[in-house]
Each structure stands twice: as C-alpha cells, then as structure tokens.
Amino acid sequence: MQEMPNGQDRRLVFQLLHHWREARGERLFPKLCEVYERPLGEILVNTFELTISEPGEEPLFARIGEALQAELDISLVAQPISKVPRTSLLAHAVRPHKRVLKRGLPICIGGDFTNASGRLVLFRTIVMPVSEDGVRIAALLGGANERICEPGERAAVAAADSQPT
C-alpha cells in the first residue's frame, strides 16, 4: 500500500487514538462524552460515530464529520452503514467495525479505492470502541482521511498491490 505523504494520515489516526487512550485511562473503554471533552480540534471534521443498538444488528450512523459528509449527496445520520456509497471514503472508513466489536480494541487499517470520479484514493482509518458502563460496547468512534493519487502514481500502487503477501 502506497504511503501517504509526510505522515499526514498517521497524524490524524495517532491523534485520535491518543485522545481515546487518554480518556480510557485504566478501563477497558472510555465513555464517548469523555473523548469529546478532549481537545480534538480540527480532526473532528474527519470523525464519525456509530451506535450499536443490538448485538448482531447493523450499526447506525449517529454523527458524520463535515469532511466525510461532503462526499455524500444525502445525510446518512440514523442510517445503517450498508447505505453508504462504495465510492466514498466513509464506506471504507467503517470497514474494521466488525473486528472492533469482536476484539474490543481500536483497529487501524489503510488501503485504496476508486472514487466516484474514477480517481484512485489512498486512505487510512481507525475505529475505536466506546462504552457507557465500561463492559458493553455502546458505540464506535472512528476517524479517516484520504489522499487522491496523481495519475502517475496509479501504476505504482497497482504494482505494489500485486506483490505477493
């Protein structure tokens, strides 16, 4: 996977994870409100929140940051994640959510996708569990950002992806 320039993707992921970790303390999970009380600053626009109504049911969006909403034609608040267009960053940002629910740990992944304009986009996302009672995961807090590849970079990314793992 092609690395994003100057570690910009890492900054957002690390900042968000740092705030989550500081709010968590020695517990398993922090409360969502405790994370929001932290000085998130400009990274807030790149974050989203998913509520877990019942175990096994599809999570619903409780909040979508402006930077992630900008790609969408309609508001997806209170909608399930299956409604998100596959050509948007948000669709890929929520990808780790099942593993996060299973492991109860923040999970950070990166990758690439083709957006609605046919451009190759590199992204990095992190999804983190939050709780109200410290035992059951009540919601997921995530953050993601992206970089659109220049035309010459597309071949390099394709070549990197074709390397055997």
Add this chain to the structure above:
Amino acid sequence: MAILRAYEVHTRENNKWRIEAIFDDKDVALDHAKSLIGGTVDTARVVEETLDTKTDKYISKVVFRDTTIPLTQKGPAPVPASAPVAPRKPGGWKTRSPSPITKRPDPIRRVMLYIAGFGGGCVGLAVSLAYFLDFVR
C-alpha cells in the same frame, strides 16, 4: 493460500500487559508503540500475528520491543504492594495441613542414641538367653 497479517501493539503499565490497538501496517504499529513508552508505560512491544487461511494456523512473533527498565535489573520487576492478588480457584487445589517441623538431632547425639539403643538391645538379649539357659538346665 492467503496470508493475513496484523500487528498488535502491547504495553506494560503498573506490571500489567494490555493490547493497545491493532494495525495492518508494521511501520504505523512501530511508530505508535515507540510513542507510548515513557510515563507509566515501561515496556512496549509489537507482535506480528500471521494467519494462514489455508491451515487456519496463527503464528505470533515479537517484531519490536523496548523498555525503560535498565538492563542491569535482574529478575521481574517488583510487584507493587497495591497490586491485587489473583483469587485462588476454589476447589482447584488439594490442601493438606503442613507437616510439623522436627528438628534433627546433631550427629553426636544421634550416635549416642544409636549406642544406647544397641546396648539396650544387647542387654535384653542377654537376659532372655539367661532365662532360657536356666530353663533348659
């Protein structure tokens, strides 16, 4: 055959290990692990978890480890007094009352005891023999 790889960042704080987060990229995991060392976190490590989907086998390997504990310190870090002690599993152990501690006599006393015992045995044997001979006569 597909190989799935993930990198877990572990930290030790107040003598307790915990998994902080999971990454799909080794460099990102290493950066995060290094940023956590210090303060109350004395040790951080990155564990590479590899899953072979064909065999369904997991392989774990520590690919990074760093600690603030000096190398000269031997043995495990001392457990703080406030650390909770894990409760013993009920019925999981057979208990027996400890055996009384007996003090072994010193060697000289032991030899004298042997001699006394041997001597007493000889005397008893002589007396028995005397009665027997008297009876026979």
